[in-house]
Amino acid sequence: MLKDSTIWLMAVLIFTIFSGSSLIYAENITEEELGLRKENLYDEQSTIPVRGEPIQKEPGESTPIERAFENSPPLIPHDITGMLPLAQTENICLDCHMPDEAVSQGATPIPESHFVDLGTGEDLKGKLDGDRFNCMQCHVIQTAVTPAVANLFKGDFRDEKGKYRSNLLDILNEGVETD
Ligand code: HEC
Ligand code: HEC
Structure with missing residues (x-):
């Protein structure tokens, strides 16, 4: 047998849950208003x-553009029209960015990290690692946009x-202890 006080407590609890949840829903924004844009979320006409x-x-x-943070992949500061698609056998980026060519081109040479198999640590002796041929996977071109939400992130640099x-x-391997 449930005590009277327990029944009361349960009634109050149920009432609170239901009235509370309807209150939450009443204050909620509708699905159409979700998102950062000012228009209806489902309207694809006015929002491009x-x-x-x-x-x-x-x-x-x-x-060159300042790096976003230490050792982040640099943004491509120049036009790449006509350079894509990139393939393992045909990659125009290498013409200017391979260390041998870069100096005469005034371009930043591809760093040592791209000539090492980072999985095994094997030095590929000047051969680009297979994972690196698709430069655009990590390096993107600089584009002028006004983001809906400003990015306040500021990278820290230990060295200028x-x-x-x-x-x-x-x-x-900084901070990694090996035997
Ligand atoms: C004709 C030569 C040439 C080609 C081809 C070329 N680049 Fe460049 N790249 C440069 C030069 C020169 C710079 C230095 C900035 C400048 O003068 O535009 C540069 C700068 C860069 C930088 C910035 C480096 C830094 O230190 O901040 C990146 C990243 C880059 N290029 C990636 C690419 C990728 C990816 C491709 C292929 C889609 C490519 N580049 C094709 C010549 C070239
Ligand atoms: C898997 C991601 C990835 C791919 C693919 C990749 N890069 Fe990078 N790249 C990075 C990162 C991360 C850095 C900065 C840290 C470092 O040196 O590895 C970098 C740095 C660079 C730099 C600056 C070197 C310096 O001394 O400051 C150049 C130039 C560059 N990459 C060119 C290229 C080119 C050209 C390709 C294609 C052939 C390429 N990268 C492919 C991630 C990538």
Whole structure:
């Protein structure tokens, strides 16, 4: 037998749950209002995705962009029209960015980390690791956009040089203890 007080307590509890939940729903925003845009979420007519203006400068005419954080993949600061698609056997990026070519092209050389199999640690002796041929997987072109939400992230750099050059392979094992 349930005591009177227990029944009361249960009634109050059930009432609170139901009245509470309807209150929450009443204050909730509708599905159409979800999202950052001001228009109906389901309206695809007036809201066009922000595509931005890709950088137009030719290689050699642009200036490298400060890295987002230490050892982040640098943004491509130049036009890449006509350079894609990239294939393992045909990759125009290598023409200017392979260490042997880069200096004469005024381009940043592909770093040592791209010539090592990071899975095994094997030095590939100047041969680009197979995982690296698709440069666009990690490096993207700089595009001028006004984001709906400003990005307040500010990368920290232990060294001023890190703002424009990477040294991943030198510091990869930092803090790792080996026998
Ligand atoms: C004709 C030569 C040339 C080609 C081809 C080329 N680049 Fe470049 N790249 C440059 C030069 C030169 C720079 C230095 C900035 C500048 O002068 O535009 C540069 C800068 C960069 C940077 C910035 C490096 C830094 O230190 O911040 C990245 C990343 C990059 N290129 C990636 C690519 C990728 C990916 C491709 C292929 C889709 C490519 N580049 C094709 C010449 C080239
Ligand atoms: C899997 C991701 C990935 C791919 C694919 C990749 N990169 Fe990178 N790249 C990085 C990262 C991360 C860094 C910075 C850390 C480092 O040095 O490894 C970097 C750094 C660089 C730098 C700057 C070197 C310096 O000394 O500051 C150049 C130039 C570059 N990559 C060119 C290329 C080119 C060209 C390709 C295609 C052939 C390519 N990368 C493919 C991730 C990638």
